[in-house]
Amino acid sequence: MIYIFIALGILIFFIFVPVFGKKRSKVRYTLREEKGPYTLPEKFMWGTSTAAQQIETQQKTDWTDFENSAYKNRRFDTLAPGKAKPGHIHNLGAYSKEVIKKKTDHDARIEKDLALAKKLGHNAYRFSVDWARLFPKPGMSSPSKAGIAFYQRVLDACRKNKLTPSLTLFHFSSPSWLWQDTVKGWENPNTIEEFQSLTRGVAEHFIDQVDHWCTLNEPMVYVYNGYLDGVFPPLEQRGNPAKVAPIISNLLKGHAAAYHILHDAARAKNKEIQVGLTQHTRAFEPYRNYAVLDRITASIIEQAFIWDMLDAIETGHFAPKTGGARENIPGLAGTQDYVGINYYGRFYVKTDITRPMKFEVLMHDEHDPGEKINQLGWALYPKGFYDVLASAHAKYNKPIYILENGTADDQDDDKIRQSVLVNHLKEIYHVIKEKGADVRGYFHWSLIDNFEWAEGFEARFGLVKIDYAKNFKRIPRPSAELYREIIEANGVTEAIWRYYTALNEANG
Numbered sequence: 126m127i128y129i130f131i132a133l134g135i136l137i138f139f140i141f142v143p144v145f146g147k148k149r150s151k152v153r154y155t156l157r158e159e160k161g162p163y164t165l166p167e168k169f170m171w172g173t174s175t176a177a178q179q180i181e182t183q184q185k186t187d188w189t190d191f192e193n194s195a196y197k198n199r200r201f202d203t204l205a206p207g208k209a210k211p212g213h214i215h216n217l218g219a220y221s222k223e224v225i226k227k228k229t230d231h232d233a234r235i236e237k238d239l240a241l242a243k244k245l246g247h248n249a250y251r252f253s254v255d256w257a258r259l260f261p262k263p264g265m266s267s268p269s270k271a272g273i274a275f276y277q278r279v280l281d282a283c284r285k286n287k288l289t290p291s292l293t294l295f296h297f298s299s300p301s302w303l304w305q306d307t308v309k310g311w312e313n314p315n316t317i318e319e320f321q322s323l324t325r326g327v328a329e330h331f332i333d334q335v336d337h338w339c340t341l342n343e344p345m346v347y348v349y350n351g352y353l354d355g356v357f358p359p360l361e362q363r364g365n366p367a368k369v370a371p372i373i374s375n376l377l378k379g380h381a382a383a384y385h386i387l388h389d390a391a392r393a394k395n396k397e398i399q400v401g402l403t404q405h406t407r408a409f410e411p412y413r414n415y416a417v418l419d420r421i422t423a424s425i426i427e428q429a430f431i432w433d434m435l436d437a438i439e440t441g442h443f444a445p446k447t448g449g450a451r452e453n454i455p456g457l458a459g460t461q462d463y464v465g466i467n468y469y470g471r472f473y474v475k476t477d478i479t480r481p482m483k484f485e486v487l488m489h490d491e492h493d494p495g496e497k498i499n500q501l502g503w504a505l506y507p508k509g510f511y512d513v514l515a516s517a518h519a520k521y522n523k524p525i526y527i528l529e530n531g532t533a534d535d536q537d538d539d540k541i542r543q544s545v546l547v548n549h550l551k552e553i554y555h556v557i558k559e560k561g562a563d564v565r566g567y568f569h570w571s572l573i574d575n576f577e578w579a580e581g582f583e584a585r586f587g588l589v590k591i592d593y594a595k596n597f598k599r600i601p602r603p604s605a606e607l608y609r610e611i612i613e614a615n616g617v618t619e620a621i622w623r624y625y626t627a628l629n630e631a632n633g
């Protein structure tokens with residue numbers, strides 16, 4: 126009998142005592158009495174972000190292999206909107222072979238696309254290099270001439286259109302030849318060496334022209350989606366997060382090596398650069414505030430997914446919260462000149478008291494009538510952006526660049542994207558003013574619609590729509606004009622804020 130009481134006591138304690146962990150917030154925006162304008166700092170970088178595999182012609186990469194095999198084997202399913210099915214690419218069959226190969230036909234339109242960015246008021250542009258375009262074969266001692274010429278075109282177009290370039294070295298895809306071994310991608314320690322060759326090659330040609338560098342895009346998304354969730358190559362589902370710690374460790378080693386290569390190259394030219402990486406962030410909040418286990422788990426996941434890597438970069442010591450060996454990584458400490466943040470909304474963490482090691486991550490709360498979601502069912506949550514920026518500032522006290530923020534909205538009037546723009550930019554204003562965060566730039570994801578990984582071409586993230594059926598025609602959406610106005614005012618004006626508050630209220 127006594128055991129039953131003890132068990133009941135423990136259960137009640139865990140379910141009802143809200144003392145530990147994070148809390149889910151009812152407030153979705155930072156609302157203050159203060160009137161606009163909500164102006165951002167001088168010399169703010171205003172741009173958009175893109176990635177090679179998503180906009181350029183396919184090269185021989187792990188992703189190209191996945192895309193082509195999904196197409197050939199007609200693997201086009203999805204589990205639910207925004208929930209990719211392992212091994213599938215959503216509705217890829219609805220697009221032609223030409224579209225799958227050329228993606229957005231950016232290769233033929235680099236100059237026009239960047240002239241459009243200028244016309245839309247931008248002063249910066251973030252892009253990534255395709256590793257396989259530069260190193261199509263193993264064992265090459267320097268990058269291919271054609272590959273260098275291609276990115277020289279991008280940089281020339283940036284210069285011509287007065288767009289400050291931000292160059293990302295690794296954005297999810299890598300050459301197929303890195304995937305021949307049984308140990309694949311970044312799990313293979315060889316990849317660290319190869320990444321150094323890539324970095325050397327790119328630095329040798331472009332260090333003079335680029336001041337802002339990002340070594341790795343969202344390494345935890347690469348690891349989580351590829352090795353745990355099975356929706357990115359190598360499509361593995363390992364079950365236990367401790368089993369991916371060695372991959373994260375290799376990514377950290379690659380980052381550290383690239384940081385030093387880039388700085389050495391810059392020093393030799395007597396120039397200053399900024400190098401960092403960018404982390405995918407969400408607000409991880411408990412599904413139920415009264416469930417202590419939801420709250421504790423939300424805190425642990427946030428730490429593991431967002432901060433473990435950034436902490437390791439500060440200290441040189443990698444201590445994964447979800448298991449795996451702790452380790453000191455030589456040369457890693459202090460290898461970020463800025464903190465790179467990509468932010469996409471709120472995730473809810475839901476646990477099951479009978480199986481405490483299992484948890485679900487929900488993209489939105491279907492029982493919350495006030496919740497706003499995007500085309501992929503992601504919960505929009507501007508306040509979480511404030512919180513992430515405040516934490517990044519409190520933890521590291523470094524310049525912060527938003528290297529991605531945006532949303533999927535396929536409607537021609539793109540109201541969701543417009544309110545995401547306004548609301549999130551206003552959060553940046555508040556966090557600078559109230560917490561002293563040193564936010565220096567904002568890159569909207571994305572300039573044009575593009576290939577959204579396992580979501581295929583369906584999820585539309587562009588300020589500019591692409592009509593895939595009409596020869597990749599570019600059609601700016603209303604958000605593109607809104608962003609131009611915001612940039613011109615260097616922030617959100619009172620008039621824009623009022624208009625969009627009304628829009629939000631009208632939308633419930």
Ligand code: FCB
Binds near residue numbers: 405467
């Ligand atoms: C980020 C990726 C980017 C794009 C956006 C929507 O996680 O870095 O390539 O897919 O999401």
